[in-house]
Amino acid sequence: xxxxLPDLQEKLKSWDGCAxxxxxxxxxxxxxxxxxxxxxxxxxxxxxDELGRPFxxxxxxxxxxxxxxxxxxxxDVYISNVVKYRPPDNRDPTPEEKAECMPWLMLEIAxxxxxVIVPLxxxxxxxxxxxxxxxxxxxxxxxxxxxxxIFPIYHPAAAMHNGGLRQALHDDxxxxxxxxxxxxxxxxxx
Ligand code: URA
Numbered sequence: 001x002x003x004x005l006p007d008l009q010e011k012l013k014s015w016d017g018c019a020x021x022x023x024x025x026x027x028x029x030x031x032x033x034x035x036x037x038x039x040x041x042x043x044x045x046x047x048x049d050e051l052g053r054p055f056x057x058x059x060x061x062x063x064x065x066x067x068x069x070x071x072x073x074x075x076d077v078y079i080s081n082v083v084k085y086r087p088p089d090n091r092d093p094t095p096e097e098k099a100e101c102m103p104w105l106m107l108e109i110a111x112x113x114x115x116v117i118v119p120l121x122x123x124x125x126x127x128x129x130x131x132x133x134x135x136x137x138x139x140x141x142x143x144x145x146x147x148x149x150i151f152p153i154y155h156p157a158a159a160m161h162n163g164g165l166r167q168a169l170h171d172d173x174x175x176x177x178x179x180x181x182x183x184x185x186x187x188x189x190x
């Protein structure tokens with residue numbers, strides 16, 4: 001039987017393969033099951049932990065605004081994280097935590113089969129291309145396979161600490177829209 005996203009959601013609830021799960025709630029990705037575009041952040045923050053949903057705090061509001069700047073909606077894409085539990089005090093996830101949680105992201109990717117994967121920030125980019133720096137690669141499509149392109153973008157939370165990055169994020173989303181249009185990728189119809 002084929003594994004579905006609701007199956008993953010259910011299985012993640014009883015998983016204890018990452019020590020973070022002792023003190024935090026599971027946060028799987030969410031969004032359109034037919035999405036061609038998958039956004040991947042770092043790890044849930046406070047609001048995400050409370051609500052059990054990815055990108056619902058201030059970085060999430062900015063991400064929604066950026067998606068809408070392309071004429072798309074949040075419900076047209078799928079949004080997830082590398083790490084499925086909030087690290088204490090929002091510290092960076094460790095390499096172990098990222099590796100432990102990675103099978104969940106791999107399963108999400110296998111189910112959704114996106115054409116474009118957008119790593120938000122260096123933790124997520126590092127999974128796909130560990131030698132690329134986000135400051136060099138952001139806004140530039142990086143072919144991964146014949147069917148999948150990685151399109152790195154700064155993490156939206158970075159703009160909260162560094163106002164100058166706000167414009168860079170808007171520019172990157174404009175480039176992303178140009179790229180999607182060039183590939184004939186439009187919001188899903190269902
Ligand atoms: N930052 C992330 O990387 N992920 C979230 O879900 C929220 C904030």
